Amino acid sequence: MTPFQALRRQLGKLQRLAQPYFLPVEDTRSWQFLLLVVALLVVVVGLTLLLLTGAVALSGALIPELRSRFLPGVPEQVGAIWGSPIGLTVMVLMAAGLGCFAAFRGKLRQGRWLPWVLLGVIILLILVINGINVGISYIARNVDNSLVAYDQDNFWKIVGIYAFCLVLALPIRAMQSYLIPRLGLLWREWLSGRLLTRYLSNRAYYILNPNDESAEEIDNPDQRISQDTASFTATSLSVTVEVLSALLTFFSFILVLWSISTELALWLLIYSVGGTAVIIFASRKLVALNYQQLKLEADFRYGLVHIRDNAESIAFYRGEKQETKEAERRLGGAIRNYNRLIIWEALISVIQRSYDYFSRFLPWLVIAPIYFAKEVDFGVFGQASIAFSQVLFSVSYIVNNIDRLASFSASISRLEGFQGKVDEISGASGGAGSGASTGAGHANGVVMPPRQPEAVPSNAILVSHVDLVPPRSNRTLIRDLSLEIDRDQRLLVVGPSGCGKTSFLRLVSGLWPAVSGSVQRPPEGELLFIPQKPYMLLGSLREQLCYPLPPSRFSDEQLRHVLERVRLPDLVHRYPDLDIKQDWPRLLSLGEQQRLAFARLLLNGPRFVVLDEATSALDVATERHLYQLLLERDMAFVSVGHRPTLTAFHDTVLELDGQGGWRLLPAASYDVGHSA
Numbered sequence: 001m002t003p004f005q006a007l008r009r010q011l012g013k014l015q016r017l018a019q020p021y022f023l024p025v026e027d028t029r030s031w032q033f034l035l036l037v038v039a040l041l042v043v044v045v046g047l048t049l050l051l052l053t054g055a056v057a058l059s060g061a062l063i064p065e066l067r068s069r070f071l072p073g074v075p076e077q078v079g080a081i082w083g084s085p086i087g088l089t090v091m092v093l094m095a096a097g098l099g100c101f102a103a104f105r106g107k108l109r110q111g112r113w114l115p116w117v118l119l120g121v122i123i124l125l126i127l128v129i130n131g132i133n134v135g136i137s138y139i140a141r142n143v144d145n146s147l148v149a150y151d152q153d154n155f156w157k158i159v160g161i162y163a164f165c166l167v168l169a170l171p172i173r174a175m176q177s178y179l180i181p182r183l184g185l186l187w188r189e190w191l192s193g194r195l196l197t198r199y200l201s202n203r204a205y206y207i208l209n210p211n212d213e214s215a216e217e218i219d220n221p222d223q224r225i226s227q228d229t230a231s232f233t234a235t236s237l238s239v240t241v242e243v244l245s246a247l248l249t250f251f252s253f254i255l256v257l258w259s260i261s262t263e264l265a266l267w268l269l270i271y272s273v274g275g276t277a278v279i280i281f282a283s284r285k286l287v288a289l290n291y292q293q294l295k296l297e298a299d300f301r302y303g304l305v306h307i308r309d310n311a312e313s314i315a316f317y318r319g320e321k322q323e324t325k326e327a328e329r330r331l332g333g334a335i336r337n338y339n340r341l342i343i344w345e346a347l348i349s350v351i352q353r354s355y356d357y358f359s360r361f362l363p364w365l366v367i368a369p370i371y372f373a374k375e376v377d378f379g380v381f382g383q384a385s386i387a388f389s390q391v392l393f394s395v396s397y398i399v400n401n402i403d404r405l406a407s408f409s410a411s412i413s414r415l416e417g418f419q420g421k422v423d424e425i426s427g428a429s430g431g432a433g434s435g436a437s438t439g440a441g442h443a444n445g446v447v448m449p450p451r452q453p454e455a456v457p458s459n460a461i462l463v464s465h466v467d468l469v470p471p472r473s474n475r476t477l478i479r480d481l482s483l484e485i486d487r488d489q490r491l492l493v494v495g496p497s498g499c500g501k502t503s504f505l506r507l508v509s510g511l512w513p514a515v516s517g518s519v520q521r522p523p524e525g526e527l528l529f530i531p532q533k534p535y536m537l538l539g540s541l542r543e544q545l546c547y548p549l550p551p552s553r554f555s556d557e558q559l560r561h562v563l564e565r566v567r568l569p570d571l572v573h574r575y576p577d578l579d580i581k582q583d584w585p586r587l588l589s590l591g592e593q594q595r596l597a598f599a600r601l602l603l604n605g606p607r608f609v610v611l612d613e614a615t616s617a618l619d620v621a622t623e624r625h626l627y628q629l630l631l632e633r634d635m636a637f638v639s640v641g642h643r644p645t646l647t648a649f650h651d652t653v654l655e656l657d658g659q660g661g662w663r664l665l666p667a668a669s670y671d672v673g674h675s676a
Contacts, residue, residue, distance in 0.1 A: 039097035046094025286406035466517035495656035
C-alpha cells in the first residue's frame with residue numbers, strides 16, 4: 001500500500017468515526033458532510049469580516065484617537081477589501097454556506113447543531129488570533145526600526161500597540177483553551193454512549209468474545225470504549241484546530257514573506273516539502289508500533305485486573321509463580337515493543353532537530369545580501385524571521401507532530417475497527433429471531449447470529465431437527481435433535497464431561513445459533529438462565545437480588561422474605577441495609593451465591609428456567625428445598641446435573657453420548673449415576 005493510499009484509508013476511517021456526531025450517517029453521503037465543513041468555514045470567514053468591519057466603524061465613531069493609534073492602517077485595509085471583489089465574494093459564499101445549513105436543518109436535530117456552533121466559534125477565535133499574530137509581525141518590524149533610528153517616542157507608541165494586542169489576545173486564547181476540550185468532552189460522552197449501547201445490544205459483547213486473545217482482532221473492548229474514545233475525541237479536535245490554524249498561518253504569513261523576498265518564500269516551500277517527505281518516509285513504522293503498543297499495554301492491564309478479580313483462588317492454589325510468569329510475559333511484550341518504538345522515535349527526533357536547526361539559518365542567508373545592498377531596512381530581519389518561522393511551523397506540522405499523529409492514527413484504527421464490528425453485529429442481528437436457522441454467519445472472523453425472521457412468542461421450548469456445532473469449530477456435539485418442553489415439563493440433561501450439556505443450554509437460551517433446524521423459545525423475560533457460578537454485578541445487595549429488573553419494583557419486605565425462602569437468613573441479619581455495596585463475589589461463598597441466584601430467580605418469576613449445575617455447591621437438602629420452590633411456582637425448567645437425586649424433580653432425561661447421539665428417557669426409571 002502506497003503512502004497516499006494509506007492516508008486515504010485513514011481519512012476514511014476518521015470520517016466514519018467523526019461524522020455520526022455531527023451529522024447522521026444513515027441517509028447522508030460523505031460529500032454532504034464535507035460540504036457542511038466547507039460551508040462552516042466560509043460562514044466563519046464572512047462573519048469575521050463583518051465583525052472586523054463593525055469594530056473598525058464603531059471604534060472610529062466612539063474613540064477615533066485610539067483607533068488611529070492602536071489600529072494603524074487597519075481601516076484602510078478593511079476599506080480596500082470592501083472596495084474590491086473580495087468583499088462581495090466573501091458575502092456570497094457566506095450566504096451560500098448559511099443556505100447549506102438551512103437545507104440540512106432537518107438532520108441537525110437532537111442536539112447536533114451544538115457541535116457545529118462550538119466548532120464555528122473555535123474557528124472564529126483562530127481567525128482573530130491569526131490576524132493579531134500578523135499584526136504583531138509588523139509591530140516587531142517597527143520596533144527594530146525605531147531602535148536602530150533611536151526614535152524613542154515612536155518606540156513607546158509601538159510598545160503600547162503591542163501591549164494592546166496582548167490584552168486583546170489573552171481572553172481569546174483562554175476561551176479557545178476552554179471550548180476545545182469542552183467540545184471534546186461532549187463528543188466523548190456521545191461516542192462512548194453510542195459504542196456502549198451497541199456493545200451491549202444484540203449480545204455484541206458475547207459474540208465478539210474478547211477473552212479469546214488469538215481469535216479476534218477486537219481485543220480489550222473496555223479500553224476502546226473508555227480510553228480510546230477519550231484519546232480520539234480530544235486528539236481529533238486538537239489536530240483539526242491545529243491544522244486549520246496552520247493553514248491560516250501559512251496563507252497569512254506567506255503573503256508577508258512574499259512581500260519581503262520571493263526567493264525566501266520559494267526556498268521555504270522547497271525546504272519544508274522536502275523535510276516533510278523525509279519524515280513521512282522515516283516514520284511509517286511508527287503507526288504499526290503505536291498500534292501494537294496500545295494492544296500490548298491493554299493486555300498487560302487486563303492480566304493485572306484478572307489477578308485482582310481472582311486473588312483468593314490464586315492464594316488457595318499458591319499460584320503466585322505462575323501468575324508472575326504470565327504477568328511478566330505480558331509486560332515483556334509491551335517492553336520489547338516499546339523498546340523498538342523509542343528507537344524509531346529517537347531516529348525521528350534527530351531528523352526533526354536537524355530540520356529545525358538548519359531552518360534558523362535560511363532567512364539570514366537570503367535576507368543578508370539584500371540588506372547589505374541597502375534594499376531593505378533592518379526591521380525586515382525581525383519580521384522575516386517571524387514570518388519565516390510561522391510559515392515553516394505551519395507547513396512543518398507533520399514533521400513536528402509525527403509521533404503524535406502516528407499514535408492518533410493507531411487510535412483511529414482501533415476505535416473504527418471496534419465501531420465497525422459492533423455496527424456490523426447490530427445490522428446482522430436487526431432481524432434476528434426464531435425460525436429456520438441456516439447457520440452462523442461470519443463477519444471478518446466474528447461469529448454472527450443467523451439472519452432470521454422476527455421471533456414469534458412461544459409457550460414452549462421447541463427444538464426441531466437441530467445440529468449443534470460450537471462457534472469457530474467443526475465438531476458436531478448433537479445431531480438432528482428434536483424435543484419439546486411445555487409449560488408443565490421439566491427436563492434433565494446428562495452425559496459425560498464435554499458431551500455438550502452446557503452447549504445445549506446455550507442453544508436453548510439463544511446464545512448459540514443452530515447450524516441447521518429451528519429453535520423456538522419463550523419471549524424475552526419468560527426464560528432465565530442460571531449458571532453454575534452466578535453472575536454478581538457491581539452494585540448493592542438490592543441490585544443483586546433484583547437483577548436484571550429495576551430495584552424499584554420490589555419492597556424491602558419482599559427482598560428480605562425471598563432471602564429467607566432460599567435459606568439466607570444470615571445475610572439479612574448481616575446486612576440489614578439492602579443498599580450496601582460490597583465485593584460480593586469475594587465476600588459470599590459459591591453456595592451463598594447459588595442461593596442468592598435462586599432468590600433472584602424467584603423475584604424475576606420467569607415461566608421457563610435453564611439451570612446449569614446451579615446447585616452443585618449446595619447440600620442435598622438445600623438443593624431439594626430450592627427445586628421444591630420452583631415446583632411450587634409451577635415453573636418449567638431444564639437442568640444440567642450429575643446427582644441421582646435430581647431425577648425426582650424432572651419428568652424426562654436427555655442423555656448425550658458426546659458423539660452427536662442422544663436419547664430421551666423417562667426420569668422415574670433413569671439411573672444418573674450409571675450414566676455418568
